Amino acid sequence: MAHSEASRPFGPETGPLLAVDGLVKHFSTRRATLKAVDGVSFTLEEGGTLGLVGESGCGKSTTARLILRLLEPTAGSVRFRGRELTTLPAAEVRLLRRRLGIVFQDPYASLNPRMTLRNIVGEGLAVWEPRSDIDGRVAGLLERVGLDPAFAGRYPHELSGGQRQRVAIARALAPEPSLLICDEPVSALDVSVQAQILNLLADLRRDLGLTILFISHDLAVVRHVCERVAVMHLGRIVEIGARAQVYDNPRHPYTAALLSAVPVPDPAHRHRRSRVQLAGEVPSPLDPPSGCTFRTRCPHAAERCATEAPELARRGADHPVACHFAADLPLAAQP
Amino acid sequence: MSEQGPGPGGGMGGEAPVGVPDVPMGGGETESLATATPISPWRLALRRFLRRKPAVISVAILGVIVVGATFADQIAPFGALEQDLDAILHGPDGTHLLGTDTLGRDNLSRILHGGRVSLLVGITVALIAGGVGTLIGILAGYYGGLIDATLMRLTDTLLALPGLMVVIIAARLLGDGTWDVVLVLSGIAWMTLARIVRGKVLTLKEREFVEAARALGVPARQIMRRHLLPNLVGEITVTVSLTVAAAILAESTLSFLGLGVSATHTATWGNMLGGNEGFVTTAPWLVWGPGLAIVITALCVNFIGDGLRDSLDPTQGKL
Amino acid sequence: MNVPDRRIPGAAALLSVRGLRTEIDTENGTVTAADGVSLDLHGDEVLAVVGESGCGKTMLALSILGLLPRRTGRITGGQVLFRGEDLTQATPARLREIRGADIAMIFQDALTGLHPLQRVGDQIVEMIRAHEPVRRDAARRRAVDLLDLVGIPDPDRRAASFPHELSGGMRQRVMIAMAVALDPAVLIADEPTTALDVTVQAQVLETLARISGDLNGSILLITHDFGVVAGFADRVAVMYAGRLVEQGPVAEVYGRPRHPYTAGLLASMPRIDDIPGRLERIAGTPPSLISPPPGCRFAPRCGFATDLCGELTPQTRLWPADGGVTVACHHAERVGAG
Numbered sequence: 002m003a004h005s006e007a008s009r010p011f012g013p014e015t016g017p018l019l020a021v022d023g024l025v026k027h028f029s030t031r032r033a034t035l036k037a038v039d040g041v042s043f044t045l046e047e048g049g050t051l052g053l054v055g056e057s058g059c060g061k062s063t064t065a066r067l068i069l070r071l072l073e074p075t076a077g078s079v080r081f082r083g084r085e086l087t088t089l090p091a092a093e094v095r096l097l098r099r100r101l102g103i104v105f106q107d108p109y110a111s112l113n114p115r116m117t118l119r120n121i122v123g124e125g126l127a128v129w130e131p132r133s134d135i136d137g138r139v140a141g142l143l144e145r146v147g148l149d150p151a152f153a154g155r156y157p158h159e160l161s162g163g164q165r166q167r168v169a170i171a172r173a174l175a176p177e178p179s180l181l182i183c184d185e186p187v188s189a190l191d192v193s194v195q196a197q198i199l200n201l202l203a204d205l206r207r208d209l210g211l212t213i214l215f216i217s218h219d220l221a222v223v224r225h226v227c228e229r230v231a232v233m234h235l236g237r238i239v240e241i242g243a244r245a246q247v248y249d250n251p252r253h254p255y256t257a258a259l260l261s262a263v264p265v266p267d268p269a270h271r272h273r274r275s276r277v278q279l280a281g282e283v284p285s286p287l288d289p290p291s292g293c294t295f296r297t298r299c300p301h302a303a304e305r306c307a308t309e310a311p312e313l314a315r316r317g318a319d320h321p322v323a324c325h326f327a328a329d330l331p332l333a334a335q336p
Numbered sequence: 337m338s339e340q341g342p343g344p345g346g347g348m349g350g351e352a353p354v355g356v357p358d359v360p361m362g363g364g365e366t367e368s369l370a371t372a373t374p375i376s377p378w379r380l381a382l383r384r385f386l387r388r389k390p391a392v393i394s395v396a397i398l399g400v401i402v403v404g405a406t407f408a409d410q411i412a413p414f415g416a417l418e419q420d421l422d423a424i425l426h427g428p429d430g431t432h433l434l435g436t437d438t439l440g441r442d443n444l445s446r447i448l449h450g451g452r453v454s455l456l457v458g459i460t461v462a463l464i465a466g467g468v469g470t471l472i473g474i475l476a477g478y479y480g481g482l483i484d485a486t487l488m489r490l491t492d493t494l495l496a497l498p499g500l501m502v503v504i505i506a507a508r509l510l511g512d513g514t515w516d517v518v519l520v521l522s523g524i525a526w527m528t529l530a531r532i533v534r535g536k537v538l539t540l541k542e543r544e545f546v547e548a549a550r551a552l553g554v555p556a557r558q559i560m561r562r563h564l565l566p567n568l569v570g571e572i573t574v575t576v577s578l579t580v581a582a583a584i585l586a587e588s589t590l591s592f593l594g595l596g597v598s599a600t601h602t603a604t605w606g607n608m609l610g611g612n613e614g615f616v617t618t619a620p621w622l623v624w625g626p627g628l629a630i631v632i633t634a635l636c637v638n639f640i641g642d643g644l645r646d647s648l649d650p651t652q653g654k655l
Numbered sequence: 656m657n658v659p660d661r662r663i664p665g666a667a668a669l670l671s672v673r674g675l676r677t678e679i680d681t682e683n684g685t686v687t688a689a690d691g692v693s694l695d696l697h698g699d700e701v702l703a704v705v706g707e708s709g710c711g712k713t714m715l716a717l718s719i720l721g722l723l724p725r726r727t728g729r730i731t732g733g734q735v736l737f738r739g740e741d742l743t744q745a746t747p748a749r750l751r752e753i754r755g756a757d758i759a760m761i762f763q764d765a766l767t768g769l770h771p772l773q774r775v776g777d778q779i780v781e782m783i784r785a786h787e788p789v790r791r792d793a794a795r796r797r798a799v800d801l802l803d804l805v806g807i808p809d810p811d812r813r814a815a816s817f818p819h820e821l822s823g824g825m826r827q828r829v830m831i832a833m834a835v836a837l838d839p840a841v842l843i844a845d846e847p848t849t850a851l852d853v854t855v856q857a858q859v860l861e862t863l864a865r866i867s868g869d870l871n872g873s874i875l876l877i878t879h880d881f882g883v884v885a886g887f888a889d890r891v892a893v894m895y896a897g898r899l900v901e902q903g904p905v906a907e908v909y910g911r912p913r914h915p916y917t918a919g920l921l922a923s924m925p926r927i928d929d930i931p932g933r934l935e936r937i938a939g940t941p942p943s944l945i946s947p948p949p950g951c952r953f954a955p956r957c958g959f960a961t962d963l964c965g966e967l968t969p970q971t972r973l974w975p976a977d978g979g980v981t982v983a984c985h986h987a988e989r990v991g992a993g
Contacts, residue, residue: 056852069551098553111544115377115566124562125552154374161940169548176552191707191879196923196936203933218853221882225925225934248927262857263927264882268905270928271886278861279854281808282822298854 016083017044018212019068019180024077026063033287037063039236040077042313045229047179050206050213052227054220054259058286060236061216065184068214069101070094081180099129102173106185108165112157118143118168119153125175142171146201163194170201174209181205182214187222199225220263224248232256235286235294238313242320252322254330255295293324301330384647391643394636401633405451414442416449416603425619435621437612447625450603453514454584454630457597457604458637460518461583465525466576470568472526473533474560478541487534491527499524500589507590512598517590521583529575536571540564570648577641581634588630605630668695669738669873670719670758670841676732677711677718684945688714690897691733693971696841696873701864703876703884703905706894709941712877715894716845718743719875720760721750737841756786759834763846765826768833769818775829776802776814783836801832804869806862824855828862835866842867845877860887881924885909893917896952897944899971903980913974913982913991915957951985959986 026038038060045051053061066072068079070086079086086097105111112121122142123135140150146167157165166186173181183202187195199222205211217223223230224244231241232253240253251257258279279298284290290297296306305325314321324330386392404411413433414420420432420440428435434443476484494502503520510516540546541564549559584605590596591606592613599607605626612622677689688711696702706712717723719735721742735742737758742750754760762768770778779798783789789797795814802810805828818826827847834842847863848856864887867874876888884891885905892902893914901914912918922935939956942948948955954964963985971983974991984990 056854066547071547071550095553095555098551101551103548103551105544105548107544111548113545113549113563113567115569116562117374117376120562124549124554128552128554128558156374156377158377158380159375163940172548172552191941192881192920193707193923193937194940196925196934197938199925200934200936219925220853221925221927224927258854260927262853264856264880264886265926265928266881266885266909266921266924267926267928268885268909279858282824283852283855 017080018047018049018082019045019214020078020080021064021068022078022080024064024067024079025075026060026067026072027075035287036236036289037286038067038074041233041236041238042077043231043238043241045180045212045214047212048210049229050215050227052223052230053214053216053233054218054223054230055233056218056259056283058235058283059233060286061218061233062184064233065103065182065214065216068182069098069103099125099176100178101180101182102176102178103182103184104166104169104173104186107189108162108169109157109189111169112165114157116156117153118148118155118157121157121168122153122171122175125172129176138175139171142175143168145174145205146171147197161194162190163197166190166194166198167201170198170205174205178211180212180214182216184216185218186215188217188219195222202226220248220259232259235284235289237294237323239295239323240321241313246320250320252320252327252330253295253324254299254301258298301326381647385643388643388646390639394639394643397632398636398640401451401629401636402455404448405455408445408448408452412442412445412448414445416446417441417601418445425615427619428621434625435619437608437619437622438615443621443625446603446608447605447629450605450608450626451629451633453597453602453604454587454606454633457514457518457521457587458580458584458633461521461525462576462579464518464522465529465579466572468522469526469529469575470533470565470572473530474537474564474568476530477534477537478556478560478564484534487530491531494524494527503586503590504593504595507595512596514597514602517587517596520590521586525579525583529572529579532571532575533568536568537564540567570645573648574641574645577637577644581637581641584630584637585634667697668736669698670696670875671736672715672719672733673736674733675715675718675730675735677714677723678729678731679714679724680727681945686944687711687897687947688728688944689718690947692894692897692899693733694892694899694902696875698840698873699871700890701867701874701876701888703878703888703891704894704899705878705881705884705891707879707941709944710894711897711944712894713845716760716843716875716877719843720754720758721745721747722754722760752786755782755834755839756837757839758841758843759837759839761827761830761834761842761844761847763849765823765830765850766818768830769826771818774815774817775821779814779829779833779836782833786837797836798832801836802829804835804866805829805832806858807832822855823851824859827851827859831859831863831866835870835872838870839872841873841875843875843877846879847876848883849879856883863887881909881921893920896942896947898952898983900953900984901980901982902971903978907978907980911978911991913980913987914953914984915959915986915990916953918990951983959984959989961985 022042024038024041028035028037041060041064043051053064055061063072067074074087077087081097081100086094089097119136119139123139126133126135126138139153143150143152148164148167157168160168187198190198202213206213215223215226228244229242230244230247231238232247232255233239234255240247240251240256247256248260251260281298284294284297292308292310293306296302299306309325311323311325313323418441420436420442423432423436424440425438426432426436432442432444434447436442472487476487503524506520506523507517510520546559546563549563587596587604588606588609591604592610594610596606597604599611608626609623615622672692672694675689675692676687679686679688692715694702704712704715714723714728718730719742723729730743733743737753742753769775776795776798779801780791780794783794783797784791799810799814802813807813807825807828821829844863848859851859860883863874878884888905890903891905891908892899893916894900895916901908901912901917908917909921912921919935919937923937925934937956942952942955948965950966951964951969954960957964969983969985971981973981974987
């Protein structure tokens with residue numbers, strides 16, 4: 002329903018491009034329920050960049066797949082330009098995906114080894130605009146991501162990791178999406194190549210006006226890319242705010258701990274930084290602690306934390322935090 | 337983090353040497369590649385296959401057998417049913433290179449003619465089972481649900497029954513023509529492949545390139561054709577080639593038991609063995625001839641299957 | 656880093672790698688994973704070998720312990736001197752004796768280093784008893800003490816766990832306990848925290864640092880992470896395409912990199928402590944180690960490269976004479992200046 006997309010009968014012209022509200026995904030097995038995503042809410046303005054950051058198993062990648070409906074959400078709402086996605090029939094989901102691009106983590110797994118770059122990058126075009134000059138546009142896209150258009154006849158196994166990730170980006174851009182979801186796009190890349198890809202994303206954003214949802218475990222990378230940052234812990238967002246707020250003035254103890262754990266490539270920092278050492282282990286999402294899921298590792302945990310799960314402060318606050326003591330805690334600013 | 341994928345570069349081998357000046361972005365920066373011409377994964381597979389000696393030798397031997405069987409009319413010194421009443425149960429000699437049977441028929445000629453039926457049965461069964469098994473396996477794996485449940489129950493049931501018994505009963509119900517045998521064997525053989533394909537599809541559809549295609553809005557049928565099928569070729573080829581061998585053996589077993597292709601009109605390796613089993617000690621050439629033909633053919637097909645398995649696996653790095 | 660004689664290469668090193676050359680056969684050809692690598696690990700220090708994937712750092716570690724893949728890997732030149740003994744000439748029996756007792760290794764993936772079907776306590780007990788004639792219950796007590804030492808809570812009960820019952824961080828701690836069980840002089844840690852989450856990584860590094868301090872052992876840390884190196888190592892050796900390009904005290908190398916590769920890498924890292932407008936970056940990708948470029952291997956990606964770099968392999972030299980840093984670059988003076 003591309004035409005209804007253009008006229009946007011369902012939504013207002015203003016308002017966020019993407020609004021996620023109370024998103025839940027539970028995976029049930031016979032023995033247990035895994036609460037992979039457990040009530041995630043955020044909004045992303047057109048042209049903005051939001052970083053979703055957290056450790057493995059916190060549900061950030063699942064959130065990306067729920068937004069695209071590569072997975073079916075258990076509950077909650079995802080609105081794209083005001084249109085509710087979670088209740089769309091399957092046929093319309095497919096039409097909508099044209100407006101949402103995704104780049105995955107592992108450039109070795111995300112390209113079909115049996116297809117040429119032309120077919121990989123051109124596939125989205127062939128689906129949506131079969132009559133367009135696909136070869137010409139593939140060449141343009143390859144050039145756009147910094148690859149020689151003569152590569153079009155090549156296969157993925159002939160490329161390096163960084164080159165493959167460029168192809169994956171070109172593929173996502175082909176149908177001209179308004180939202181690009183990047184799921185750990187540089188985690189599998191070496192440092193020197195990582196910088197190339199981050200710079201490419203910055204250029205694309207500037208030139209194409211892309212809105213980016215950037216998912217990563219790497220706080221340094223997120224700080225570099227994103228204007229707004231949401232920190233996830235065991236299926237929930239514990240803190241969300243502008244980059245400067247979250248990094249310079251973290252209000253959730255988990256954010257503070259994460260920030261202080263990131264190694265800084267500067268030996269002089271070794272003694273200057275105040276370390277927030279976390280005790281204990283990351284709890285299993287199959288058996289999360291009662292109340293606040295972070296309390297078992299939190300240096301500030303009190304009785305109330307075990308009985309009452311803190312809510313992420315209501316919408317409207319510009320720096321909501323899901324902690325009972327957010328207002329009182331003396332957390333070290335970083336670094 | 338445990339979410340991290342394999343390190344970039346994979347092996348140390350194939351990174352492309354790049355000699356580009358550091359130009360600021362804006363379309364100007366491009367990178368070059370190591371080789372001048374593209375090498376498709378299929379070409380790589382062929383190269384790897386050619387390095388596997390047992391498989392290559394098997395192709396040559398099997399080629400000789402196939403040519404011999406196909407052109408039996410031209411090559412064989414005698415007809416399959418042609419009798420030489422002066423030479424009944426003769427051992428190998430100048431006229432009858434592999435001797436004659438109780439009716440004075442030339443053993444070598446019968447092996448060549450019989451190979452035609454055996455190979456025809458083997459190849460046809462494999463192709464039918466390959467087509468049906470692939471289709472059902474992909475659908476079951478990709479969609480899951482009812483079609484998957486039905487497939488799994490059906491195959492579970494059949495796997496629980498002794499296969500030979502099922503084939504024997506089915507063969508009794510049907511006739512004794514070549515095509516009856518093909519039908520019976522195909523009816524059993526497709527299930528193995530369907531299960532293998534289903535299993536592989538279950539893992540493939542979780543792979544990121546399939547997710548990426550779904551995220552692009554690629555229709556399901558196209559995902560199956562362009563993303564799943566080409567990546568199943570390894571499994572399919574291997575299983576189908578092994579099915580050829582299994583079907584040849586099964587046909588021989590049925591014919592040996594007198595339930596396969598009727599010996600009255602058509603010679604097959606199986607019914608030759610069955611008809612001559614009483615002569616193992618007195619006229620061993622009658623048993624050794626078709627027996628060796630079966631064993632060599634099955635061995636060759638299995639070697640080729642193994643070679644294909646190794647060379648078609650795209651995870652096996654670059655060349 | 657105030658012991659002066661450390662700055663003289665080869666002086667009284669505990670472990671000294673001299674001109675090591677290691678080759679690995681692959682389906683695509685023979686890879687020269689280490690090409691003339693020389694480094695010295697002194698007593699009571701942490702030396703980090705840092706480089707990107709495929710640069711040969713893991714093969715270097717495996718070469719030291721004689722753990723190269725048997726049929727495809729071999730050392731074709733150089734020496735590995737441990738307390739003066741050349742390990743490249745040692746018999747397999749002698750190497751087994753040294754491994755664990757004198758030089759221990761921690762791998763990236765603890766699951767590959769632990770037997771999946773044996774309780775972790777028993778694995779440590781066996782490890783101890785393989786090298787020392789102690790009774791089972793004495794070894795058992797030591798195993799529990801070791802688990803306690805590496806910060807595993809409730810070590811008595813945890814000793815009875817199977818590896819899969821432990822989290823990634825716990826498993827890595829068990830690996831560390833096992834590695835230090837026999838009080839080795841040298842601990843080789845190959846990407847010990849790469850598979851771990853950042854908060855757990857911090858805990859494990861802390862443990863490793865504390866233990867190496869307690870036991871007066873030396874650590875050879877193999878890593879890709881410049882951040883980990885800065886927080887943990889005394890000296891750093893930067894490896895690129897099978898060769899060491901720069902080696903010296905961490906503060907010196909980070910403060911004033913002399914090799915363009917080191918400088919480029921440091922500048923290309925997004926950092927938690929500042930927001931650069933745009934990352935500096937190194938163009939292109941590392942070369943194939945089957946047919947590396949002639950001369951300096953970094954030359955094709957280097958902004959400082961001249962014709963000379965493509966023709967002549969730069970010698971490793973001290974520059975400046977008093978910085979304690981060795982560098983293999985024709986233009987180190989220009990790089991170090993800017």
